[in-house]
Amino acid sequence: MKTILQTKTPVVGYALPLIAACVSAIVTIGCAAPSHTITPEMQARAAADNPAPPKDADFPAMNSAKWQQGSFPSLEALRAMRTGMGKDQVRELLSFPHFSEGLGGVREWNYIFHFRTGAGPEYITCQYMVRFNADVLTNGMYWKGPGCADLLAPAVVAAKPTPPVVPPPPVVAAKTTLGADGLFRFDRSAEGDLLPDGRQRVERLAAALRGQAFDQVVVTGHTDRLGSTAYNDALSLARAQTVRQLLVQNGVDAARVRAEGKGERQPVAHCAGTARTPELIACLQPDRRVEIEVTGLR
Template identity: 70%
Template sequence: MTNDDKLPQVPARTALRAAPLATLCLAALLAAGCAAPSHTITPEMQARAAAENPAPPKDEDFPAPDTAKWQQGAFPSLEALRSMRTGMGKDQVRQLLGFPHFSEGLGGVREWNYIFHFRTGAGPAYLTCQYMVRFNADVLTNGMYWKGPGCAELLRPAAVAARQVPPAAPAAVPERTTLGADGLFRFDGRTLADLLPEGRRRLDALADQIQRSARPVSAVRITGHTDRLGSADYNRALSLARAETVRDHLVRNGVPAQALQVEGKGETEPKVQCSQSRRAELIECLAPNRRVEIEVVAGS
């Protein structure tokens, strides 16, 4: 009796059952891109992956969708995609995105490719994108790339907010706005540099309202006024300069210059009359006369 005769004999039926199992194991390896057993990721490895910054692929570098192993693709979680970073291992990527949809090869796989779909509304319509994940020599992600118009924008929070938040309703512009000069300008000021922070904010808000007006604006009339202190010529020049400064600020904020009209009326149209003998009290009483009036004329 030879040594071979002493070995247990495997029934033919058992050997046949083992063959499909081996095939399934091989298929699993192919699906996983033959990922090596999990290994520890160190901060030094992650730093290398973040510093590599490889050149992005061209569109022709992505595999053709009809060559995918799983051509149906998948509907991924946007939050999972937003969690993708450089320096991640294959196990971590697989947990977020699942197995790649293409047969990536057997050994040393450095690229995983996916076909992802994103709903575009309440119905069955969707947008299809390709997504590529590349790995470096440490088998950590060092680049994630999209193919398809508008695909990369899907992950930007601003783009998501723009799809979810309805557009703002057109603004209702007041027909007449009166701004006190004391709140607009520094004392005796008249230039853009003399505008006070609160005055700037109020003019910014008015410019925004004019531009978002529910009705077209044909004209914006800006009229400056002063109190009676000082000479008539000085007050007329001061009121005109302040009206021009308001005009210039509105233009800087997008209001069409051709719609703006300016005028300075000095002290000729007071809103209050005051007779205090003390100058400080008189100046305070005359404050309503120091103003800039803005009239918005809507078109037909």
């Protein structure tokens, strides 16, 4: 009896296109690592980086983009971008970058964004760069293109026929202290956690600074002694960074504003006891503050 041998096409012949597609996808989006927990200490490091901004030549040529059509992003999504965000969070807001960013250790994402200029089809095009630090958290967001950064400023409401009289900006003090309890919701530090009165005080200070000549503004966050040193350092720096960002959003030159956190190391209150009682928390209230010091005011 003869044995009939059947020749089959090797399975690898079918697998090659699939493997090629997978490799292409990996090259497109980079080697994405599994998600990891973002700690306050990691966010504090990202907020403290303050890297030098890129030059126009550091942005990739738009014709080298993988997706050259770009996209029309949500302004609210762009306004939600902050330092200390992970790649999953950035991807949730802005989607994948439009350029092939490499295979491993990716520290930079680049986008091509379009913005409508009116009711018609006309739009302007901007490039947007997101940089990541060694913890793979955002430590800088940058624009290329005239007027692109200004697109995130709040819309200006048209003046009414009989606008109210606006008092002149207050005289800027060399050092202004804002109580953190009146600035932020309890134990919070993001811009969305700013209380309405606290936000208005920072915006009024920014308006006053716009009319003054000065060398530098240093925003320093402080906490009370309750909680761990590492946590207090991270919280104080995150709050200072939020106040700095609000000043910049309201017209203060970003290159002249610096944020730092001192945690619990510079107390001003003298309170006995260590138990976390309502009385002790109230006594330590002056320690929870954000100081804004203007140098070279003239």
